[in-house]
Amino acid sequence: xxxxxxxxxxxxxxxxxxxxxxxxxxxxxxxxxxxxxxxxxxxxxxxxxxxxxxxxxxxxxxxxxxxxxxxxxxxxxxxxxxxxxxxxxxxxxxxxxxxxxxxxxxxxxxxxxxxxxxxxxxxxxxxxxxxxxxxxxxxxxxxxxxxxxxxxxxxxxxxxxxxxxxxxxxxxxxxxxxxxxxxxxxxxxxxxxxxxxxxxxxxxxxxxxxxxxxxxxxxxx
Numbered sequence: 001x002x003x004x005x006x007x008x009x010x011x012x013x014x015x016x017x018x019x020x021x022x023x024x025x026x027x028x029x030x031x032x033x034x035x036x037x038x039x040x041x042x043x044x045x046x047x048x049x050x051x052x053x054x055x056x057x058x059x060x061x062x063x064x065x066x067x068x069x070x071x072x073x074x075x076x077x078x079x080x081x082x083x084x085x086x087x088x089x090x091x092x093x094x095x096x097x098x099x100x101x102x103x104x105x106x107x108x109x110x111x112x113x114x115x116x117x118x119x120x121x122x123x124x125x126x127x128x129x130x131x132x133x134x135x136x137x138x139x140x141x142x143x144x145x146x147x148x149x150x151x152x153x154x155x156x157x158x159x160x161x162x163x164x165x166x167x168x169x170x171x172x173x174x175x176x177x178x179x180x181x182x183x184x185x186x187x188x189x190x191x192x193x194x195x196x197x198x199x200x201x202x203x204x205x206x207x208x209x210x211x212x213x214x215x216x217x218x219x220x221x
Contacts, residue, residue, distance in 0.1 A: 008034040008035070009041055010051075012031075013051050014055045014109055016033055018110065022048075022120040027051075030051070055113060066099075067091055067092055067136060067140075068136060071092075071143060082146045085200050086197075089196050089199050093163070093199065094196075096171060097171065140160070144156060144160065151203075152207065159202055166195065
């Protein structure tokens with residue numbers, strides 16, 4: 001069946017991209033792993049870049065749908081005041097952890113793929129991929145700007161990036177940290193709440209002080 005072939009290709013590509021990296025993985029490596037011919041990959045995806053995008057989208061699309069569903073629920077229940085900062089942050093950070101529990105061991109492979117995407121793909125690919133999540137970005141930016149109205153657009157954009165980075169790092173390194181220090185072990189819910197507290201405090205912090213003129217001059221030189 002076509003759907004079975006497509007899923008085998010996606011499974012094989014995810015494994016190869018996670019283990020070897022995007023640049024070092026060829027389409028022939030993937031076809032060998034999936035037990036399909038090159039024509040099947042070209043038929044379903046067309047290129048290695050499109051295949052990587054499909055690998056990412058298969059995992060991330062349900063997460064982002066859940067994020068928007070949670071935000072919709074919060075906004076419909078909160079009325080004119082809008083949801084609290086912690087509620088918005090929780091709606092954003094909790095779905096990946098929930099899915100990670102469902103994925104089991106295969107989730108670790110996907111997290112390696114995510115990590116490699118940032119270092120092994122070009123700016124054009126990342127721009128195209130991120131454009132697919134423009135609605136998610138707009139919705140959460142609008143909600144957060146109501147919750148932290150003292151922040152300008154630039155600060156809010158960067159702090160959202162800091163939140164995403166801390167979330168991704170937590171997901172990809174949590175097992176290694178616990179192996180190194182078993183006393184640091186937290187349940188999934190405890191991890192989420194700790195991350196919500198951390199990210200909310202960062203988002204709510206005052207705007208940074210103006211950079212002194214002399215420091216700016218040294219940075220430019």
